[in-house]
Amino acid sequence: METQLAAATMPVPAASPTKRTGGRSALVLASVRSAVEELIKERGPERVTVPMIAERAGVNPTSIYRRWGDLPTLINEIATYRLDPERPLPESGNLRADLTGWAREIVQHYSKPVNAALLRAGAATAGESESDCLRNRRAEARLFVDRAVNPVITVDQVIDHLVAPIIYRVIFLPLTLDDSTADRLIADLFARA
Amino acid sequence: METQLAAATMPVPAASPTKRTGGRSALVLASVRSAVEELIKERGPERVTVPMIAERAGVNPTSIYRRWGDLPTLINEIATYRLDPERPLPESGNLRADLTGWAREIVQHYSKPVNAALLRAGAATAGESESDCLRNRRAEARLFVDRAVNPVITVDQVIDHLVAPIIYRVIFLPLTLDDSTADRLIADLFARA
DNA sequence: GCCGTAATGCAACGGTTGTTGCTTTTATCT
DNA sequence: AGATAAAAGCAACAACCGTTGCATTACGGC
Incomplete structure (x- = not known):
């Protein structure tokens, strides 16, 4: 099949689908995050929807669906990383x-x-x-x-x-x-x- | 107005809107409860909807909306009374x-x-x-x-x-x-x- | 048993949600 | 800088959700 031929031809089977984390993506991420935080504070976690977040963030709903797939997934990710895991911790020796x-x-x-x-x-x-x-x-x-x-x-x-x-x-x-x-x-x- | 006349005429202003808890209502309540429990176990609390519950319970969605108004309210009520508050508690004196x-x-x-x-x-x-x-x-x-x-x-x-x-x-x-x-x-x- | 009315059922609707195919933008690598 | 493809935007669509007005059932008080 075509894939076999292509695999034989290519030096490396392109097994590195480089992610894009900077620029626009980062901006979308940031504005979605703060939109979620605002809305969750305003209306409670149960009354927030994806389109609401998208509108508040100035982002297209599809971007959210494609990146997170799910509202629970999105909220959970934000909840997990709200307190930076890389922050300095106390280290007094005691x-x-x-x-x-x-x-x-x-x-x-x-x-x-x-x-x-x-x-x-x-x-x-x-x-x-x-x-x-x-x-x-x-x-x-x-x-x-x-x-x-x-x-x-x-x-x-x-x-x-x-x-x-x-x-x-x-x-x-x-x-x-x-x-x-x-x-x-x-x-x-x-x-x- | 009409209400004033009615109030003057009636001996007691009918201030006792009797609730109906038995028979059909009780049945609906019971089947809605077990439907919620089943679905929440199957799909997780976040992926359950009112129409889903209604169908599983063999009940019309409107009945649920009119009685509880809200999915969070319904689930919360069930969560609150799942462990019967009237059950006997240990009473050993110790x-x-x-x-x-x-x-x-x-x-x-x-x-x-x-x-x-x-x-x-x-x-x-x-x-x-x-x-x-x-x-x-x-x-x-x-x-x-x-x-x-x-x-x-x-x-x-x-x-x-x-x-x-x-x-x-x-x-x-x-x-x-x-x-x-x-x-x-x-x-x-x-x-x- | 009968009556009043609380509670459910039914049907129709308007708005929203989430999906999909496609186009446009632009981050990343060379 | 130019090429590549990842990520975002757009538009249209088929569900689905929750509301409302009205008809039907049947609980609870007499």
Whole structure:
């Protein structure tokens, strides 16, 4: 067939479909992201549609459908990368101090209504395989515990008694979340150790 | 106006618009509920629509729209009352024993994929005012602590270190949830007291 | 058993959504 | 700079969704 001939002729079977991330694509990505964030804050995660996002972003709906395929997929991606996984983390040499700074940052992050709304939306799709918008947070927890010389506590304990209460309150009891929450949970966590 | 005349004539202004809960209505309610549960398990909470539910339930879509108005509202109601608030609760006279039984029940409940999916869906709408599908659970926690003679722990601690970790794992780490989870958390919780 | 009316069913509609084939733009590589 | 093809725009289309007015059923109170 034609493909065989072509394969024989070509030096390399063109197995490098170069992605385009810069320029216009980046602009579309950015404006779609902020459109989603605005709309989700304004109307709640359940009442946002793709055409609405497209209009707000000044972008054609087809661009969104072709890039993400799905509204849940799009929202989930935004929820996952809202808190930059590449950002600098506390590195004081003291586990408790590091976790304190880290927990405070998370509380502060999710105190913003936009981020709380995104988390709730992300929760809806969290069941399916690897679409978990909090996996970066757990990787960070693991990092802190793993590099400590004398951990005292386990990763599971950090998840259960620090991350979980914060996330639970963000989703279900947002009004009870304040700056003291992180410190209180840290105190509880290390009281046991 | 006519209304004034009517009001003067009538002995009681008919201020009792009797609801109809039995017979057909009950049947519709039941079949809609199981249709939602089936579909949410099959396709995930985000890919279910009202017409789909109506067809599966053998009910007219308008009935659903008029009764609940909204898909999120419907799903949220089901998520809220899936675990019967009137069910008997442990009442051993011992706080730790009661909480243990209660926590085991919750873990077992949410180990079923249907209930986990409903919880995720409920999380998406949890921000808005009083549409919180876990409020009954928190009321129960309060009951246990309030009636204990020497509580040892606070309601907030039950929320943060027992309820929150279970719910977090149900939503984001369903595979890590097993029968030992409840006991482990209870142990952690009372270790401090 | 009868009556009033709450609740469901039915049908038609206007608007929206998501898909598809094609054209235009433009990011990336040489 | 020029060539290539990835990504975005455009237009048209067939679903589908949710609303509304009216007819039908049958629950609940007498």
